[in-house]
Amino acid sequence: MRVTPISRERLAGLVADRIEDAARDAPWVRVALDGAAAARPGALADALVEPLRLRGRPVLRVSAADFLRPASLRLEYGRHDADAFHDLWLDDGALLREVLAPLDPGGSGRVLPSLWDAAADRATRAPYTELPSGGVLLVDGALLLGRWLPFELTVHLAMGPAALARHTPEDERWTLPAFARYEEETRPRDLADLSIKVDDPRHPALVEP
Incomplete structure (x- = not known):
């Protein structure tokens, strides 16, 4: 494995280039920017908007945090259950139905943000x-x-356990076992098309095999 430091500006350009590559084979490009809140996936998404628009690409930003299940379902096992956070919080069915499926080939393009x-x-x-x-x-x-959500490009913002704990606010540290389980069971660094190490989010590094 090779880890190469990269500026945030160059990172945005690199991801935008990969999106352009994916656009050759799809009517729309669906991109997942995956990472704990401490890894700032939303900030990377924001940084991509202008480079993509300069390439003539319309852009729609959607946050998975706006597709959580109601509290009666999310908090069925309590407010600080890490397994529920891992398994139940995201309404992936709604995300698929309302956001991703309309951008399948032949889809309507009509998305609920x-x-x-x-x-x-x-x-x-x-x-x-x-x-x-x-x-x-x-x-x-x-x-x-x-x-099993359909994305043309997946980017994982990876933090080691110590860095994640250090950057996670005290009142959110109950989620740390969920991210440890995610690393062990899902192995997002291996699944993602691009993996970026962000132990210090100000200084990302590209991870290559």
Whole structure:
């Protein structure tokens, strides 16, 4: 395994180039930016918007955090159950139905950008939006891989256990066993098309076999 430091600007350019490659074979490009909140997958998604638009690509940002199940289901086993966080919090069926499947070949392109406001525990009632053909969907969030969700490109932001613990706020450290289980069972670094080491999110490094 080779680990090569890369600036955040060059990283955004590299991922944008990989998206361009994927766009040659698909009407839309669905990209997963997978990582714990401490790894800042949303920040990478934000950094990709302008490079992609400069390439003439319409972009739609979606956060997996807006596709969580209602509290009655998420918190059935308590507020700090790591296994429930791993298995039950993400409504992957809704993410597939409302976001990813409409961008299958022959799909409508009509996407629901958010479904559930977890803080208010109610539907967001967001309107549907249409992503033009040739557009790019950027989905950021945690624990996205290994769920058989259809993405043309997957990027995993990897943190070692010590770094993840160091960067995770005290009131969220109950989730750490879920990420340890994810590493052991899903092995996201092996599944992802691109793996980026972000033990210090300010200084990413490209991980290559």
